[in-house]
Amino acid sequence: MRVKIRKGDKVEVISGRLDDKGKRGEVIKVEPEDGRIVVQGINMRTKHQRQVQAQGRTVAPGKVRFESSISISNVMLICPRCNKPTRVGLTREADRVIRVCKNEDCKSNIDE
Numbered sequence: 182m183r184v185k186i187r188k189g190d191k192v193e194v195i196s197g198r199l200d201d202k203g204k205r206g207e208v209i210k211v212e213p214e215d216g217r218i219v220v221q222g223i224n225m226r227t228k229h230q231r232q233v234q235a236q237g238r239t240v241a242p243g244k245v246r247f248e249s250s251i252s253i254s255n256v257m258l259i260c261p262r263c264n265k266p267t268r269v270g271l272t273r274e275a276d277r278v279i280r281v282c283k284n285e286d287c288k289s290n291i292d293e
Contacts, residue, residue: 183271184211184213184216184253185258185269185271185280186208186211186218186253186256186258186269187208187211188208188209188210188211189207189208190207190208190258190259191205191206191207191208191258191259191261192206192207192208192218192220192256192257192258192259193205193256193257193259193266194220194223194251194255194256195255195256195257195266196254196255197224197251197252197255198224201223201224201251204222204223205259206220206221206222206223207220207221208220208221209221209248210250212250215250216252216253217250217251217252217253218250218251218253218256219248219249219250219251220248220251220256221248222248223248223251224248224249224250224251225246225247225248225249226246226247226248226249227244227245227246228244228245228246228247229243229244229245230242230243230244230245258280258291260282260284260287260289260291261291261293262282262287262289263282263284263286263287263289265284265287267282267283267284267287268283269281269282269283269291270282270283279291279292280292
């Protein structure tokens, strides 16, 4: 199935962890083969990093916070025109495929 969310899109979390539900963020990375995306500021994880010395450089120890991936089915794309979460439709225009907002009031092109 074709992934309708791309890097740089604004999305809203619609299901999952309660502290992330309803939050909005920008897509940093898309993993279409796994059906997952990484969203800025969403699904934050903490890794306890040990001090490492390799090839003349030192990595400082401590806690490292980073975004973990989230399933594409748990987010909805935010339409840039109506600023609401929306389902995405695809239409053909000449030689390319364009994403379209499916809200009844909007129906605008998302890729403008």
